[in-house]
Amino acid sequence: MKIFQFLKDLLQLAQLRQRNFVYLIILIICAESLLAPTPFLFSWLIASLNAGLSSQEIIEIICLFAAATFALNLGHALITIARVRLSRRFSLDAANNLRHQFFCHLVRLPYGYFLNHQAGGQATSWLNDIDDVDKAIAELVNVAITSFIRLLIFGTALFLWNPSIAGLALVMMPLTVLIQRRLRATVHKRSREKVDLREALSSTIAEAANTISVVKSFTLESLLHKHLHTTSEAYQLADVSIETSQSALRSSASVVLIFTQYMFFVFGGWLVIGGELNVADFLAQILLITMLIEPLNNVLQYYNVLTQSHASLHRIQETLDLPTEDNDERRHVKQLTDANAGASLTFDQVHFRYHEDIPLIEDLSLTLQAGETLAIVGPSGSGKTTLFHLLLGLYHANSGTITLAGTDISTLSLETLRHHVGVVFQEQTLLNTSIRNNLLLGADDPESITDEQLWHILSLAHANDFVASFPDALDTVVGLNGIRLSGGQRQRLAIARVILKNPDVLLLDEATSALDSVSELHIQEALNDVLESRTSIVIAHRLSTIVHADCIVVLEHGRIREQGTHTELLEQGGVYKSLYDAQVEGFINWEASS
């Protein structure tokens, strides 16, 4: 670790305004200089004891000494207090900068990133990492610079007072640093290990809480506990190793300090015996040396803080270095060119793969006029949801173009794109907050939405009855992943949310699969009214959901197999027909048998 480089990085993070920093330094210098006279006063006091003064005069001197020392220390305390606001603001600004920057970056990372990392579980450890950096910056001013300036002032004082003794102290210091090199490397490595293990512990158990129904129904508790037990054991060992190395670090530093102290005692005593130093100065210089120990210790301790925060900042930096999803130069269009004409959609020879070697969407072309409804059916895994991912810019086509109202979506800014496109996904995610806040996700201007409007929207989504039946109505908190609602209730809230958004293009991915057909019918009627002029794409396996679509596309292995209306497709007698048969077979059989 290059310490000065790192310090520079920290200061850069702090984005310090130079003037403030200068003020800070001046305040610190003022405060610390106030402490420096104490040993001199002490020496003066001791010297006057043997100067043959009267008892009255000694009392005066003692009182003066007490008053002066007290006043100086008080001055120091007051300036320090005055300084704190400035310096804490300074470090918090830096940390907040980092928090802001990091979070900004995080929410804009490509969607795939969140699938590959236990992102939710990691949020905690990221925040901890930033706290470490916060601490490093806060202590940089409060401890490191302050102690350093104190060392400088006291060191200079000592040096001027008795150069030969001061030389001793200077020789010892580099030794301290040398001894510590090796140990620090261990601490560094183990600290990282420990943090990772702690993260593993909490994310394993957090995941268990998220999948609790599986954990309980398969009685996996003991199995998971065994995992956790092993991790905890490793964590425990890392902890012992870190603490021991750290205490070795402290001890090695203090041995050197003690050595300096007693060298000084012997050497100074020798000077006194030789008559080159008087007792009063000798004692005062011992006092001065003791006063050096604390700031020196602080500086050494700060090194520990730096090591830790270096590891943390490194982890944060790794994430910050990942490109965000909207860093594409081409995405400069902020406005659809002919939005008035309604949102037509075309796919032109689109190719897409998640993995290079597994083909998915192959050469897909499709046109959808503004206001039309397209239904997509097809076997599971054929790429239906993937088309939505592409349309929403969560993933990008490998080749080919998708245009929205005549504009290539790869040139649209993602915000604009998503402003025009609304979606209900196959699995709804609800925030663990009130129903109201979950709905307001769909509102451009949440403040302007009244409760009446919300209830109206809820009634369109056929959700007003159940929301009204909750004691807290709109303020009901839905629980983690909406666990306190039934599957169909979650879906209806997701639909309500998208109705509130009122997008030009509506994408529904099995949006009503968890609803009974009667409720589904109601919702469909409501949607038809609200979204009359909307372009929409509907994915559904239950064919009754889609029979009335303007056009039905059968997708298989990422290619369009068949295309047409319900009747046309039935006449063709292809895949759609067999899907249809499979679905109505039961009924037909029954009708035949009765």
Add this chain to the structure above:
Amino acid sequence: MNMFQFLWLHIRQGRGFLWQAVVLILLMAIVNIPLPMLNKIGLDYLIPAGDTLSLITLGALAFFMRGGASAFQVLQNYVVHRVMAAMGHSLRCSMMHAMLHAPYPLFVSGDISKHIGRLASDVEHAEGFVFDTIRFFIRPICMILVISTIMLVLDWQLAVLALIFSPACLLVGFRLRFALEDAQKEVLAKRQALQYNVTDIIENIRAIRCFAREDRYQASIDAEVHSYTDTSITFALKQQTLQAFTHIILLLPWLLVVCIGSYRVFHHHMTLGDMMAFVVFIELLRSPLFQFIYFWSEMKARLVSSKRAREVCDLPDEYANGDSKPLNTGSISLNNVCFAFGSTPLFSNLSLDIPDGQRVALVGPSGGGKTTLSNLLIGFVHPDSGSIKIDGHASAALNPACLRQHIGMVFQDNPMFDGSIRYNLLFTNDPSQDEKIWAALTQAEAREFIEELTGGLDTTIGTRGLKLSGGQRQRLAIARVLLKNPRIVIMDEATSSLDSLTEQRIQQAMDSMLAGRTSVTIAHRLSTIVAADRILYLENGRIIEDGNHAELLKRQDAYYRLYQTQTDGLI
């Protein structure tokens, strides 16, 4: 069991090191104490006598004593941390054990998540409990006793003054310290709120992103960060003020000793060496005094954490009670079951008999209680009154583990672990049972798509399995239950995300698998269930229709309407 017994239970885990640790701590406390006396000897005798050689010997002696103590300190820390780590490990494991074995409703209410968020800090705090008592309470007391004795011997008058004065300052220190506590609590609360919020947002990133609401959530986080900042600054200000004042207050005994000491030196009531020894003693006293202040203020936090840790350990263990009986048949019977979420009743006096081997389908409007009914069967939640019998045994008296081994369930939302496909099927990464897995995957129509994956069964499926398509996840969930091979199978919308062709094939495969087993199938797509032996229509917690497809259609009521809307336009 009181708090101390509880903690002792965990400390015992490190008992091999415990006594060594205690002895070392106390030893270390006393070793440093005679040192100021060496200073005194040097000042009062050696320097005036001009005895350089003895001075050097004295210096070396002092150095070795303190240096040795310092080195010893490493050993002490090692031992202490061994004990603390052993205790922490034991405590952490019991807490995690308790959390995992807690009843399902506690997870739904979010109680467990709250504990998870605090697990790390609670254990850390509780770990410190005992050693803080030794290090910051017993040890300081020893030190204070020894130092005061020496001071009293050196010069009892000054000693008495200094000793009276120090505790007085200490008291002031106390008061100031307590003023900090609330401010600190507020900072911690703000910090935790921030953490919850960020986690929730990340978990829902797809929705937020698709609504292009990043900025809004960014703003809400920023707002939270700012209020966190404000409380932090208030706290820092208070803390620094406190520190500055403590510093001043602790300066007072020093000033007292120097001033009165020099007056007494002037009158030859004491030697310069005595005074210097006093100065050092006062310094030495400072750290135990500080530790006292620290001890009292920390102790509260530690007690709170330990209490919380204990609360977690005391969470009810749902597997602790009930008999483990071998269950044979799959008959289910509900007798006057009542159940309510809070004050909202869902089921009142629900009775139902499902004979062994029957294939039952459950339909009805969303929110009617289908999922809740299956949760009752598998023992996730318990009826408020009435009884549920599985294979003739009252399920309340059965051990849940035994019940759950008997019943397999496919859930509506298919929770998946962020691990390999194999792990999600058999919960192990050991490939020795792959053949069995492939057989189950074939039955669940999932073989084909997994074979296409380059990683095969080792492919990881991402957070919550989101790298798979909805239908693929469902098929894994079905395969998982097939592998479990239970007597009773409950499928909650297990095939809702599958096209009818795939569904039909799975059903054919399942027909043989389900033969002779009891099954409860919940579905909205009626083609999934027409073939069931018996269809129950559940609405608002009541079974309003009961019969097979033909019978229900004849009634021309609720089920018939469902059927009408679903086939309208199809047939």
